[in-house]
């Protein structure tokens with residue numbers, strides 16, 4: 001203990017260090033749950049640890065607040081464990097190595113986990129201080145937010161009686177998040193026929209790479225290329241030029257919520273079409289360099305000779321497959337008319353793979369308007385069906401609908417004004433948040449999401465502003481005092 005001693009607020013950083021003393025990547029939160037349970041027991045607070053590794057700590061109202069509506073303080077216990085590939089540490093076993101220069105807190109060589117241990121530590125500091133005025137508190141610490149929000153999904157709503165929720169999982173001070181998108185997925189299986197390569201065929205490896213990529217919630221409005229879509233576009237152009245292309249592989253992406261940065265494909269053409277294929281790729285290198293000069297200046301197309309595969313997909317099925325891919329909608333579909341600048345509906349094709357008898361891919365659709373996400377799903381399903389493929393729709397996650405009126409949001413803005421002297425910005429995110437799940441489970445919920453400045457979360461560059469943690473803590477204390 002003591003690496004963060006001297007930082008203020010003392011208790012917040014003491015709890016931050018305590019929580020950070022055990023590994024707590026997603027799927028590995030038993031130890032950090034135990035710390036929270038112990039913390040509650042030591043203070044005589046009622047605590048529940050449920051079967052989804054959520055911990056709920058109950059603290060009664062302070063004097064004068066007995067009749068005030070209860071409040072939920074919510075944060076998640078798991079973190080994204082990021083480290084450089086040559087770092088030998090096993091983050092399942094070794095906790096983060098905290099560092100500070102008094103201004104920032106970070107972890108040596110790995111992500112910090114400030115997302116979202118800062119929120120847990122701030123809530124613990126509130127629970128720890130018997131001198132603070134506040135209504136009854138239910139501190140809800142969830143597990144596995146980062147890998148599908150399993151804790152939030154699993155939560156038994158009867159464990160929670162409050163209908164005012166302060167989520168502490170935002171990354172920018174001065175921003176009050178008050179809505180988020182919901183999502184659904186559509187996964188497609190497209191069966192293909194293969195046949196032996198023919199005499200005189202030549203093979204190439206074609207790749208689209210060098211893209212910026214990004215998060216399909218936070219970056220979809222930036223008009224960046226998705227290599228899964230772009231590669232199909234170039235190859236379809238080759239088909240349109242009369243080249244009897246045959247794909248053997250087509251692969252890009254590992255995560256549905258990432259704008260894919262690289263897609264590779266092995267393909268064959270009869271030898272006499274090789275020059276025409278090279279010319280197509282060259283033409284599109286120029287076209288795409290121009291189209292993406294601002295959003296993706298590094299876009300690169302490569303075509304290199306490769307070993308001839310035994311049985312690529314037939315030319316007819318290749319054309320069908322590429323035709324389907326270029327017909328699919330992609331990117332921003334609608335902008336919000338409630339909150340200018342907010343993406344209302346979008347979709348991303350994060351993962352695609354052509355293997356053996358089928359091409360498989362998945363589209364993840366986001367919208368803050370439920371009917372709109374189903375509209376996009378309908379469109380994908382109709383297109384895929386028209387080309388002869390099969391689809392399956394997943395349940396996804398619910399949206400957190402922006403309330404045109406919210407007392408909690410107004411008081412939160414007032415608390416920020418008092419603490420910082422500045423105006424907060426009200427915002428809704430195109431990402432998914434646990435608040436969406438809670439607002440579907442807890443009818444009538446009024447919620448806000450706040451948090452301190454965190455930079456480069458989910459990466460080895462993650463760092464947390466010490467002063468901002470202080471202001472966020474004081475803002476929360478001020479807000480609780482106002483919730484009389």
Ligand SMILES: [Zn+2]
Nearest residue numbers: 076115116169
């Ligand atoms: Zn988070």
